[in-house]
Amino acid sequence: MIFIDYYDEIKNKLIDNEIYNRVKDYSKERNKVITYFEVGKLLDEAGKNYGENIIKEYSLKLINEVGKKFNERTLRRIRQYYRVFCNKKWSPMATKLSWSHYTELLSIKNNLSKRQLREKIKTNEYERLDEETKSKLINNEEYYVTDFVKNPILIKNNFNYKEISEKVLKKLILENIESFMNELGNSFCFVGSEYKIKIGNRYNYIDLLLFNIEYNCYVVIELKVTELKKEHVGQIQVYMNYIDNNLKKLSQDSTIGIIICKKDNNYIIEYCSDDRIIAREYSLV
Numbered sequence: 001m002i003f004i005d006y007y008d009e010i011k012n013k014l015i016d017n018e019i020y021n022r023v024k025d026y027s028k029e030r031n032k033v034i035t036y037f038e039v040g041k042l043l044d045e046a047g048k049n050y051g052e053n054i055i056k057e058y059s060l061k062l063i064n065e066v067g068k069k070f071n072e073r074t075l076r077r078i079r080q081y082y083r084v085f086c087n088k089k090w091s092p093m094a095t096k097l098s099w100s101h102y103t104e105l106l107s108i109k110n111n112l113s114k115r116q117l118r119e120k121i122k123t124n125e126y127e128r129l130d131e132e133t134k135s136k137l138i139n140n141e142e143y144y145v146t147d148f149v150k151n152p153i154l155i156k157n158n159f160n161y162k163e164i165s166e167k168v169l170k171k172l173i174l175e176n177i178e179s180f181m182n183e184l185g186n187s188f189c190f191v192g193s194e195y196k197i198k199i200g201n202r203y204n205y206i207d208l209l210l211f212n213i214e215y216n217c218y219v220v221i222e223l224k225v226t227e228l229k230k231e232h233v234g235q236i237q238v239y240m241n242y243i244d245n246n247l248k249k250l251s252q253d254s255t256i257g258i259i260i261c262k263k264d265n266n267y268i269i270e271y272c273s274d275d276r277i278i279a280r281e282y283s284l285v
Helices: 006-023 025-050 053-065 072-085 099-108 114-122 131-139 166-175 177-184 230-246 266-270
Strands: 153-155 188-199 202-212 217-223 256-261 277-284
Touching (some): 025 072, 025 099, 153 166, 153 177, 166 177, 166 202, 166 217, 177 188, 188 230, 202 230, 230 266
Parallel strands (some): 153 277, 217 256, 256 277
Antiparallel strands (some): 188 202, 202 217
């Protein structure tokens, strides 16, 4: 077998990128993602030729010769990045994202298919996460069921409806329920729409009732085609409490509430005493 010295080529590319970062600040992120793509290709080839342990071996040398940030985890992430995009022609859309954008998207779910991850990038999923969630991703902190609910939530309007009522909005969601649940995060499953509950002598109807398998809890969804109002919070809180008292099992966590509205009002959520409730705007696409 012919010995190929991948290491020197990898090291030189990384050193060149570090120098470039200091000199060409205006375009350093574009250079970084291209450099890491090329390094990822070399790491992939090295792994195939010399086995998985070569990544660890390279990382130990790079830490000493280039910088501490090039540990084994970083090298494996660079290789993963290459594997996701290796069969796709490089595009201006891709290089608009920084390396941190790519790493956090790759962190969201390790078992995403290439098509799914590309779709997340195309829809600016990272940009639509709140700052607290981004911080959790960067610092490897524990996530909560609502952390990956996007803002705005993209709802497909395949029939180009001009007038949007709550009924029409619900129809659009149900026509693409899988896409909608992906906008909320991972591990959601559909329980029902217009879910009937009886409070006192009157029947009420929950717009959408979901269940999150990973976090073991029900999720109440209420749809509003207006600006968020304080009575919306009171309404969903009643529905959540009903589910907790009548449907939730002892082994399950407390019900979560998501109000999807045309326009958010941060003050209402800020002064809401129930931190299980969040509000998100929707956008038709």
